[in-house]
Amino acid sequence: MKSIKRIHKSTDADPTREKLLVAAWRIFADRGYRAATIRQISVAAGANVAAVNYHFGDKLGLYTEVVRQSMQTAEIEAVQSALDLSAPPEEILRAVIRTRVRNICRKDRPDWHFQILAHELAQPTPALRQLIEKVGRPLANRLLELIGKMIGLPANHEKTRLCAVSIMGQVVVYTFADPLLKGAWPELKLTPDQVERIADHIADFSLSYIQGFRAKTSARSIQRTRPSVKPRASK
Amino acid sequence: MKSIKRIHKSTDADPTREKLLVAAWRIFADRGYRAATIRQISVAAGANVAAVNYHFGDKLGLYTEVVRQSMQTAEIEAVQSALDLSAPPEEILRAVIRTRVRNICRKDRPDWHFQILAHELAQPTPALRQLIEKVGRPLANRLLELIGKMIGLPANHEKTRLCAVSIMGQVVVYTFADPLLKGAWPELKLTPDQVERIADHIADFSLSYIQGFRAKTSARSIQRTRPSVKPRASK
Amino acid sequence: MKSIKRIHKSTDADPTREKLLVAAWRIFADRGYRAATIRQISVAAGANVAAVNYHFGDKLGLYTEVVRQSMQTAEIEAVQSALDLSAPPEEILRAVIRTRVRNICRKDRPDWHFQILAHELAQPTPALRQLIEKVGRPLANRLLELIGKMIGLPANHEKTRLCAVSIMGQVVVYTFADPLLKGAWPELKLTPDQVERIADHIADFSLSYIQGFRAKTSARSIQRTRPSVKPRASK
Amino acid sequence: MKSIKRIHKSTDADPTREKLLVAAWRIFADRGYRAATIRQISVAAGANVAAVNYHFGDKLGLYTEVVRQSMQTAEIEAVQSALDLSAPPEEILRAVIRTRVRNICRKDRPDWHFQILAHELAQPTPALRQLIEKVGRPLANRLLELIGKMIGLPANHEKTRLCAVSIMGQVVVYTFADPLLKGAWPELKLTPDQVERIADHIADFSLSYIQGFRAKTSARSIQRTRPSVKPRASK
DNA sequence: AATGAATGAGCCTTCATTCAT
DNA sequence: GATGAATGAAGGCTCATTCAT
Numbered sequence: 013m014k015s016i017k018r019i020h021k022s023t024d025a026d027p028t029r030e031k032l033l034v035a036a037w038r039i040f041a042d043r044g045y046r047a048a049t050i051r052q053i054s055v056a057a058g059a060n061v062a063a064v065n066y067h068f069g070d071k072l073g074l075y076t077e078v079v080r081q082s083m084q085t086a087e088i089e090a091v092q093s094a095l096d097l098s099a100p101p102e103e104i105l106r107a108v109i110r111t112r113v114r115n116i117c118r119k120d121r122p123d124w125h126f127q128i129l130a131h132e133l134a135q136p137t138p139a140l141r142q143l144i145e146k147v148g149r150p151l152a153n154r155l156l157e158l159i160g161k162m163i164g165l166p167a168n169h170e171k172t173r174l175c176a177v178s179i180m181g182q183v184v185v186y187t188f189a190d191p192l193l194k195g196a197w198p199e200l201k202l203t204p205d206q207v208e209r210i211a212d213h214i215a216d217f218s219l220s221y222i223q224g225f226r227a228k229t230s231a232r233s234i235q236r237t238r239p240s241v242k243p244r245a246s247k
Numbered sequence: 248m249k250s251i252k253r254i255h256k257s258t259d260a261d262p263t264r265e266k267l268l269v270a271a272w273r274i275f276a277d278r279g280y281r282a283a284t285i286r287q288i289s290v291a292a293g294a295n296v297a298a299v300n301y302h303f304g305d306k307l308g309l310y311t312e313v314v315r316q317s318m319q320t321a322e323i324e325a326v327q328s329a330l331d332l333s334a335p336p337e338e339i340l341r342a343v344i345r346t347r348v349r350n351i352c353r354k355d356r357p358d359w360h361f362q363i364l365a366h367e368l369a370q371p372t373p374a375l376r377q378l379i380e381k382v383g384r385p386l387a388n389r390l391l392e393l394i395g396k397m398i399g400l401p402a403n404h405e406k407t408r409l410c411a412v413s414i415m416g417q418v419v420v421y422t423f424a425d426p427l428l429k430g431a432w433p434e435l436k437l438t439p440d441q442v443e444r445i446a447d448h449i450a451d452f453s454l455s456y457i458q459g460f461r462a463k464t465s466a467r468s469i470q471r472t473r474p475s476v477k478p479r480a481s482k
Numbered sequence: 483m484k485s486i487k488r489i490h491k492s493t494d495a496d497p498t499r500e501k502l503l504v505a506a507w508r509i510f511a512d513r514g515y516r517a518a519t520i521r522q523i524s525v526a527a528g529a530n531v532a533a534v535n536y537h538f539g540d541k542l543g544l545y546t547e548v549v550r551q552s553m554q555t556a557e558i559e560a561v562q563s564a565l566d567l568s569a570p571p572e573e574i575l576r577a578v579i580r581t582r583v584r585n586i587c588r589k590d591r592p593d594w595h596f597q598i599l600a601h602e603l604a605q606p607t608p609a610l611r612q613l614i615e616k617v618g619r620p621l622a623n624r625l626l627e628l629i630g631k632m633i634g635l636p637a638n639h640e641k642t643r644l645c646a647v648s649i650m651g652q653v654v655v656y657t658f659a660d661p662l663l664k665g666a667w668p669e670l671k672l673t674p675d676q677v678e679r680i681a682d683h684i685a686d687f688s689l690s691y692i693q694g695f696r697a698k699t700s701a702r703s704i705q706r707t708r709p710s711v712k713p714r715a716s717k
Numbered sequence: 718m719k720s721i722k723r724i725h726k727s728t729d730a731d732p733t734r735e736k737l738l739v740a741a742w743r744i745f746a747d748r749g750y751r752a753a754t755i756r757q758i759s760v761a762a763g764a765n766v767a768a769v770n771y772h773f774g775d776k777l778g779l780y781t782e783v784v785r786q787s788m789q790t791a792e793i794e795a796v797q798s799a800l801d802l803s804a805p806p807e808e809i810l811r812a813v814i815r816t817r818v819r820n821i822c823r824k825d826r827p828d829w830h831f832q833i834l835a836h837e838l839a840q841p842t843p844a845l846r847q848l849i850e851k852v853g854r855p856l857a858n859r860l861l862e863l864i865g866k867m868i869g870l871p872a873n874h875e876k877t878r879l880c881a882v883s884i885m886g887q888v889v890v891y892t893f894a895d896p897l898l899k900g901a902w903p904e905l906k907l908t909p910d911q912v913e914r915i916a917d918h919i920a921d922f923s924l925s926y927i928q929g930f931r932a933k934t935s936a937r938s939i940q941r942t943r944p945s946v947k948p949r950a951s952k
Numbered sequence: 953a954a955t956g957a958a959t960g961a962g963c964c965t966t967c968a969t970t971c972a973t
Numbered sequence: 974g975a976t977g978a979a980t981g982a983a984g985g986c987t988c989a990t991t992c993a994t
Contacts, residue, residue, distance in 0.1 A: 028974095028975085043370065044369060044370055046281060046282055047281055047370060049966085049967065049968085050967080050968065050969095051966095051967075051968090059975095059976095060975070060976050060977075061968090061969090061976085061977090062969085062970085062971095062975075062976055062977080062978095063975070063976080064968090065968080065969065065970080066974080066975065066976085070968075070969075071967095071968065071969090129427075130368075130369050130423075131369050131370075132426075133365070133369075133423060133424055133425070133426055133427060134279060134365050134366050134368075134369035134370070134423075135278065135279055135282060135366075135369070136426060140426060141430075144426065144427060144430035144431065145430070148427050148430055148431050149430065149431050152431035152432070153431075168434075170434070170444070171448070173432050173434075173435075174444075174445065174448040174452075175448075175452070177417070177420060177421070177428065177432075178417045178448070178449065178452045180420060180424075181416040181417040181418070181419070181420030181421075181424075182412070182413045182416040182417060183416070184416070184420060184423070184424065185412060185415060185416030185419060185420065186412070186416075188365070188368060188369075188419070188423045188424075189368055189415075189416075189419065189423075190368070191368055191371060191375060191379065192364075192368060192379060192383050193412065195376075195379035195380070195383055195384065196379065196383050196384050196387035196388075197387070197408050197412075199403075199405070199408075200408075206405075209405070209409075210409065213406070213409040213410075213413070214413065216456065217409075217410070217413045217453075217456045218452075218456075220455045220456035220459050221451065221452045221453075221455035221456065224455050263957075263958075264957095284983085284984065284985085285984080285985070285986090286983090286984075286985090294958080294959095295958060295959045295960075296959085296960085296985085296986090297958075297959060297960075297986085297987085297988090298957085298958060298959080299985095299986095300985085300986065300987075301957070301958070301959095302957090305985075305986070306984095306985065306986090498978075498979075499978095513840065514839060514840055516751060516752055517751055517840060519962085519963065519964085520963085520964070520965095521962090521963080521964095529979080529980095530979060530980045530981075531964085531965090531980085531981090532965085532966085532967090532979075532980060532981080533978085533979060533980080534964095534965095535964085535965065535966075536978070536979070536980095537978090537979095540964075540965070541963095541964065541965090599897075600838070600839050600893070601839050601840075602896075603835075603839075603893060603894055603895070603896055603897060604749060604835050604836050604838075604839035604840070604893075605748065605749055605752060605836075605839070606896060610896060611900075614896065614897060614900035614901065615900070618897050618900055618901050619900065619901050622901035622902070623901075638904075640904070640911075640914070641918070643902050643904075643905075644914070644915065644918040644922075645918075645922070647887070647890060647891070647898065647902075648887045648918070648919065648922045650890060650894075651886040651887040651888070651889070651890030651891075651894075652882070652883045652886040652887060653886070654886070654890060654893070654894065655882060655885060655886030655889060655890065656882070656886075658835075658838055658839075658889070658890075658893045658894075659838055659885075659886075659889065659893075660838070661837075661838055661841055661845060661849065662834075662838060662849060662853050663882065665846075665849035665850070665853055665854065666849065666853050666854050666857035666858075667857070667878050667882075669873075669875070669878075670878075679875070679879075680879065683876070683879040683880075683883070684883065686926065687879075687880070687883045687923075687926045688922075688926075690925045690926035690929050691921065691922045691923075691925035691926065694925050694929075733953095733954085754987085754988065754989085755988080755989065755990095756987095756988075756989090764954095764955095765954070765955050765956075766955085766956090766989090766990095767954075767955055767956080767957095767990085767991085767992095768954070768955075769989090770989085770990065770991080771953080771954065771955085775989075775990075776988095776989065776990090
C-alpha cells in the first residue's frame, strides 16, 4: 500500500470521502478486493476516478480503511457487548448466536462485514492480518472463555477450541456457503422467522453437546479438585 | 466459454494437457478463477500460453475442466461411498465426517477441491451452477436422508436440513476459515493426530443433539401422529 | 461497440482526441477496419494505446466516430447542395459529378470518404448500416428525383434506378478500382486537368442516353397513358 | 510468400489439395485475404491445419494459387471469347456486358471472381500485381480495341479509355457496391429477368454515347484524313 | 504423405496510477 | 481541494507457422 501523502480529516463535512467509503464498502463486500475496480466505486459514489487516490493514496488504502471501519461498526459491537452480559453463560451464547445470525438477512446492509471477511479468507490481502488480530482474536478469546466456563475447561484447551469452532462454523456457513445452501435447500428464504429458527437451532444443537460435556466433567470433578482435567487428557 | 472445436484424446501420452490441468488445478485452488492467469499456469506447466487455448478453448474452458475433474476425484467418491455403507447411521455419519476432514491436510494435493469451492462461493463463475447441481445437491440429499433416518423426520423437513447444515458447517469451516483459525488458534497444526481428534469431535458434537432429538421425538411419536410438529420447547 | 461512459467535450482544446481522429481516419481509409491497429493509430497520433479506449471506448467506437464525421464533411455537403441548385437538371447533374470526381485527387485528404466506403462494402462492419441509411439513401433519393425529372419517369421506376446506378458506377469506379485503372491505363495521372476531363466525359456519356430517352418518352407519352412501359425497343 | 519446398502435382488424384482450393476460393471471396483464416479453410475442406502449409507453403501461397485458378476459369474465358466474335462491334459489346452481368447472380458460385477482385482492390496483396497484368491488362486491351473501332479512335486514346472505364464502372458497381445498392434500392433482387434488364440497360446506356460519338467523328472524318482528331483535342 | 501438437508474435482491452491544471 | 486527461503494465485471445512423428 502506498503511503498517503497527507492525512485528510475524516470529519462529516467531507461528503466525497464518505460517499466513497460507503460505495466502496458495498462493492468490496459484493465482489472482493481484486474484482472491484476503483472506477465502479467512483461512479457509484458520484466522484472522479482520481478521488480515490487523492483521498486514500491508492486502492489498497481505500480498502484498508473500509475494512477498518467495517470492523468498528455496531453489529460487531453488539456481539461483543452480548459477550459481556452478566447473564448465565447459556443465555449469553444464545444471544451471541442470535445477534450474528440475524445480520445475515439484514435488509439495509446485507451482511457486508462477513462478506468482506469471506472474500478475505478466499483471497487474502494485507488487510487480513489486521482483521484477524484486531477482531478475530479478541472475539475468539471471549468466546473461548465463555465456552470454557460452560464445559469446565481452560479457554486454551483443545476441546474448548473445538467447541468454539463447531459453533462458529455453524454460523458462518450461512454466509460463506450461501449459494450452495440456496441451491440444495430451495425453501431457505431467510425470512425473519426462519432466521430466528436457525439461530435457535444452532444454539440447541451446540448446547446439547456442551451441557452433556459439562455433566460428564462435573461428575468427574467430584473426585478431583481441578475440574480442568479433561476426559482426554492427552495433548 | 468458447466451445472447443475438437475432442482431444485424453490418453496418458498427452503430457502437456495433463501438466496444464495439474498446474491449473493448483493455481486456481490457490487464487481463484479471476486472480489466476493463464500465463502463470502455462509457465508452471512448462508450456506456451497458447497451449491453453489449443487444448481447452479458453481460460474458462480450462477452469471448467478442472472443476469437472476435481469433482470426480476419489475423495468425493469416498464420501459418497461412505454414505452407501449398510452400517448403522451413526457409523456412516462418523465415516463421512472423518473422510472429509482428513482431506483437509492431505500432503499431496491439499484440499484443492474445497478451496475451489470456497473461491466459487466467494466469486461465482458459470461453473458454480453445475458444481451445485452435479455435486452439491446429490451429496446433500444423501446426507439429508441419513440424518432424517436418525432423527425420525423426512429428509426435506426443516429440522433435518438445519442439522445437515450444522454438520456441514462444522466441517467446511476448517477449509473456508483456515487463515482465521490459524490466526486465533496457534496450536492448530492439522497433524494427522489432530485431524482425527477434530473429526471425532465433530461427530460427537453432532450426534449429541441428533441422538437426543431422536429420543424426544420417539417418545412423542407414541402419542402424536404428525411428527412434523417441532419438538423444540424453548422460545 | 462498448458504450462510452461520458461525453467528452469536443472543444478545439482537445488535441489528443482530434489527433487520434485524424490519424484514425487516414489509417482506416488506407487499410480498412480490421487491418488497422489501434497501436498504429496511437503512434501516428503521438498518443498512448489506452487513449483510444479513454476517448472512444474501444476500437469500434473510434471507427464509428470516424465514419460519422467523415460523412458530415464538406464534400458530401457540397454534393448535396449541388443537388439543391435551382439550375436546369442537366447542369445540376454535371455539377454533382464534377464535385464528386474532383474529390478523388484532393491533395490534403485524398478520397478518404470513399475509401472507407470501399472498405465497408468489401468487409462490412456495424457502421455500414448507418452509413447506408444516413448517407446512401438520402443521396440516392435526391439523385433519383433529379434523374426522374430528366427522363420523365417516377423516382422509384426501375429505369430511373438503372440510370442512377450507371452514373454512380462511372464515378465510384475511379475510387474503387484505382489500382486496376492505374495498372491498365498508365497515362491516368489524375491531374486536375485530367480530372476535369473525366468529369466532363461522365456527364456527356450519361446525358447522351438520358436526353435521348426523354425525347423518346416524350414522343410516346402523347399516345400512351402508361409511361411505365419501357420504351427500349431492342432485345 | 514463402517458397514452397516441393512442387506438388495438381492432378485430380489429390483430393485434399483440390478440396482446400475450393474451400479457400469460397472463403477468400467471402471475407478477403486477411479476414479469412487457414483454420476456417481447413475445417471447410475437412483437412488439417497444417495441410495448407504442406501443400501451398503458406497462406499467401494458397491465396496466390486460388487467384491464379480463379482467373483461368470459364467465365473469364467466356468474356474473352465473346470479344473474339466476328460479329458487329455493337453485338460483341452487348454480349460482353451480358456475360459479365449474368455472373453476378449465379447460384452455384456467386461471383467469386469479382468478389476476390473487389477485396484485392480494397486491400491489395502481392497477388494484385499479377492479377492486373495477367488478366486486367489483356482484357482492357481487347475492350479498348473494340471501343476504339466503334468510336473511330485509337485504343490508347484518352477518350477510348474514358469510354471503357464508363462501361466497366457500370458493370462492376453491381458487385462492388452490392450492399449499398440493396440498401437504397429494395426492389433490386437480381432475378434472372432483372439481370437481363440490367445488362440491356448498360448496353443501351453506353451505346447511346458511343454511337453518337462515332456519328460526330465520322462527319468530321469526311473533311479530315486522320479521324483520331477528337472534339476536345486538348491534353 | 500427412497430421496432431505446440509456439511466438501481435492484437484489443482493462485497470490502477499519475500528471497538469 | 479536486479533476479530466493520459499512461504503462498486464491479461486473454487469435493466428500463421513450425515441429516431431
